[in-house]
Amino acid sequence: MTDATLVLTNATVLTQVDGAPPEQAVAVHGDRVIAVGTTGDVLAASGPGSTVVDLAGATLTPGWVDAHTHVVQGALMSLGVDFSRCECLDDVRRALHEATPVDGWIRGFGLNHNVFDGSAITFDVIFEAFAVPVLIRLYDAHSALANRAALERAGVSGREDLGQGVARVVLDAQGNPTGHLLEEAAIHLVESVAPTQDRAAAKSLLRGVTEDMASVGLTGTHVMDDLPGSVEMIRVLDEDPSGLRFWVYGWMQPDHSDDRIGELAGLVHGGGGRRWQYAGAKLFMDGTIDGGTAWLCHPDIHGESIRPAWRDPERYVDVVRRLSARGVSTATHAIGDAAVHHCVRTLSELSDGVRHRIEHLETVCPEDLALMGSAGIAASMQPTHCTRYTSADETDDWSRRLGRERVDRGWPVAELGGLGVPVALGSDWPVAHFDPRIVMADARLRRPADQRADSPRQPRQAISAQQALDGYTSHAAAAAGLSDGAGTIVVGGPADFTAVDGDLFGPADEVPDLPIIVTVVGGSVVYQR
Template sequence: MHPDLVLLSARLLDPLTGGPLPHTALAAGGGRITALGDDREVRALAGPATAVIDVRGAVVTPGLVDGHTHPLSGAERTMGVDLSGCADLAAVREALARESRALAPGAWLRGWGLDPNVFGDRPVTAAALGPVLADVPAAIDLFDAHSMLASPRALDLAGIDGPRDFAQSSQIVCDDEGRPTGLLLEDAACELVEAVMPRPTAAEIRARAAAVLRGMAAAGLTGGHAMDANGDSLSLYAALEEAGDLALRVRVAPWCQPGADAGAIAGLVRTQGTGGDLWRVAGVKLFMDGTIDNGTAWLERPDCHGESAHAFWPDPDAYTRAVAELHREGVPTATHAIGDAAVRHALDSIEKAQAGTGERAGSPRHRIEHIETVPDDTVRRFARLGVAASMQPTHCCEFTRADHTDNWSRRLGEERAARAFRCRDLWDAGATVVLGSDWPIAPYQPLAVMAGARHRRPSRDLTQPPHGPEQALTPLQALQGYTLSPAWAAAEEDRAGRLAPGHRADLTVFAENPLTVPDEDLAELPVLLTVVNARPTHRAPSL
C-alpha cells in the first residue's frame, strides 16, 4: 500500500537526544509513520495519490502538543474585546470605550484578558474602569478566567445586590457597606452573570472554534490536552471532526467539581474512551484551589492580604475520596493546584489512592496543573509518585516581574515569590514536566511558550531581567516538554512524541532548528508545515 504522505529533503530531529536522525525522508500512511530513509528510497514508495512534499532542508520534529489548553471554551470566551495587550488602566478604558461605541442598543459589552496589574495598588473594581461601564451590561474576564468584573447594569440583571454563600470557594466581592464592587471570584459567582448574558449561536461558536484550531495548527500545534468539556463541547468536537475542521488531536478531561456524588463520578468514568478519530475523553480535571492574583489559591500560610487560606473544595477530604475512586477505576486525574497547600494536598491524595490499590500495570498517570509556588520537599515528591508536573512558563513571564512588584509576587511576599514556577527544579528532581499555554489565559503559540521556558522574560520587552533565571529550561528540555512529556503523561510514549515507524504521523516542520535558534528569536521561527494523522493542517505558501 502506498503512503498518504512523503516528506523529502528533511532534517529529522530526535527529541530524545536533540541530534539529527540518520535519514532525510519520511513516509506516512494510515495515520502512522511507515518508513524513514533517504530521499531515493522513500520517494520510491509514493503512489499516484501520495502527497509528496520537498521541505528543502527544513527541520521536522514530532508534532507539538499543548499540555494544557481550552480550545472550545476559549473560543467562546475570546469573542469579546481583547484586553491582554493593555498595560495600564488608560489603555483598558480606551479599548472598552471603543468597543462600547460599536455596540447595538442593549447589547452586552464583553472583554477578556484583563491583567490585574493594570490596577496597581488600587482595588480591582468596576468603578476603576470609569464611566464606560456605567450604562451598559458588561462582563469583563480577568486574564486568569477565574474572575470577572461585572458592570452595575450586569449585576442588576443577574439579581446580585450583596454577598452570597456558595457550595465551592467563590465570592461576590462587596465593599464595607455590603454593596457589590463588580468583582466576582471563581465559577459559581461568575456563572450568576453568565446565566443572564446572551450567548452566541451554536453556528457562531463552531465557526469561531474552527478558526481557533486553524490558528493553532498554523502555530505548529498538532495536539492539545483540553482541560474542560463543559456544555456541548463533546458534540462540538464530533461536529468539527465530521466537517473536517478538527485541526488538532485533542485529549479531553471533563471537570469534577466540589459536591460531585457517586453518580456524578460514575458518569465521568463512563465517558472515558468516548470520542472520534482525533478526539477522545481521557481523564478528569479537578480544582484544588483558585488563583494567587485573586486571593483564592490555597497556601500553607495566608498571603500578604490575609487571603488564599482555603481550598476550592470546602471539604478537601471529599476531593481525596474522588481521586481515590477515579484511580480505582483507572481514570487519570489532572488537578488544578497553584498554591503550596493545594499541591501538597493533591500529592497526598494521589499517594493515598496509589496505596489503596497497590502497584499494578496500567495504573493511571496523574498530573498536577500550574504548580506556581512550592517548597523543596514538594518538588521531590513528583518523581517518586510518578505525577506529571504540567506547567505554563508564560504565566510567569507575562504576569510577574523579576523585581516582585507585580500583583502575584506582592501577594505572596519575597519567600514564596522567589520560588516561582520551578520548572527546572522539578525537571532536575526527575519529574516529567509538561509544557502548555492554558490558552486563553496566555497565547497558545507553542514557540512563544518554549521561548518563555528558556528565557523567563516578558515577550513585550525582552530587555527586562528574567524572573528566576535558575528555573530556565534548556532548548532540548523545552522541546521535550511539548513532545515526549505530553506523550508520557497520556501513557502514549509507545506511539507518540517520536519520529519512528509505528508512531503517529503528527509532525511539525520548522524553517530552522528550534534547538539552535537564540532564545529571544525562537517565538518568530517560521512554521512551514503542520501534519496531523498524516494530513497537512497547515502549509506555508513558501513550501
C-alpha cells in the same frame, strides 16, 4: 511494503527517541509512520500515489501538542471585547467607550489584574456609572468584573451561598458588592442573566482558532473545557479532515455528586471520535494567586488564599482514588503550595498504574518537588504565565501577594525536569497565546522573548531547548498517558509532525520567528506555508 501515502524528505528529523541521531526522511501510510531513515531509503517506500514533500533542510519533529487549553471557552470569550492590551485604567475606559453593546450588554475578556496597580479591583474605579450592563473576564479566567447595572440585573447581593470553598462575591467595607466576582460559581450569577452568546459564531471562531493553531505548528491540544456544548463543538471540528487532535478532560467539581465518577469513567473508556477522545477528569484544588483564591500554606499579604476549592479536602482524596481505581487519569488544577502539597500526597499514595498530573504548580514546597519525581506524577506548566504576567522587579500583583520566598519558588520548571518529572508545556489559552514557539522561547529565557532588555524571572528555572521541545512532544504524550509512540517519530507511531524552517536549538530569542513549513496530523497536511 505498502506504498506510502505521504513522504517527507530532506529534513533534519528529530525523532525524540532517547539517544537516536537525527534522520533525514519519514514515510507515512494512512495515519501511521511506516519508515524513518535516509531520504533515499524512505523514497523507496513511495509509489505513484504518494505525496512527496521536500522539506529542503527544515527541522521535522513530532507534532507539537499544547498540554492545557480552553479552546471552546476561548472561542466564546473571543466574541467579546479584548482587554488584554490594556496597560492602565485609562486604557480600560477607552476600550469601554469604544465598545459596541451586543444584545444590550458589553462582554469582555483578558483584563490584567495589574492595571489596578495593587488597589482593590472594583468597577467604580473605572466608571462610577455606566448604564449598559458590563461583564469582563479577567485574564486568569477565574474572576470577572461586573458593573452595577449587571449586578442589579442579576440581583446579586453578596449573600448568596455559592457552594464552593473559594467562590465569592467581593464586598466593600459597607457590605456592598464591588463587582469583583471570584471563581465560576460567582461569575455564573451574572453570566446566567446575560444574553446567550452566539453558538454559530463561536463554532466559526473555534474553527478559525484551530486553523491558527495548525499554522503555528500545533497538531493537538489537551482541552480542559467542560462547558455545556463543548464536546458538540469539538465533534463538529472532528468532521473536518484538516482538524487537530483533541484530548478532552471532563470536569469533576466539588459540588458534583458521586454519580459523576461513574459517568466520567464511562466517557473515558467509551467516548471519542476520529481525532478526539476523553482522556481523563479535570479537578480543581484551588483558584488563582492574583484573585486571592489559591490555597497557600501561609496567607498572602492581604490575608487571602487560605482555603481549598473543596470544602472538605478529604473528599477530593476519595474522589481521586475512586477515579483512579476505574482507570481514569486525573488532571488537577493546583496553583498554591498547599494545594500542590495536598495533591502530591494524594497522588503519591496511588498504586494502580494510572498516570496522574498536576496543572500549573505556580509555587511549590521543595519537598513536594522530590516526591513528584519519585511518585511518577506528571506536571503541566505554562511558562508564559510567569514571563508575561509578572515583572522582574516584582511589582506585579502575583509577586506582591506572595512575597520574596514564595516568588523564588515560582514556576519550578527546571527543578521538576531535573528530578525526572515529565513536564508538559502549554499556554492555557486564552490566558496566554498558544504559539508554542513563544512558550518554548520564554521557557528558555524566563523573560518575554520579544523584550531583550527585560530581566529574567527566577533564572535558575530556565530550561534547555531540548527540554522545551520535550514539553511539547514526548512529555505532553506522557502527561496524557499515551504509549503508542505518541510524542516521537517511530515506525508504527502516529503520523503527527511539525516542520520548522530553522534551528530550534539556536538562540531562544529567534525561535518565535522561525517559520512553520508544514503541520501534519494523522498523515494529512493540515497546514503548509
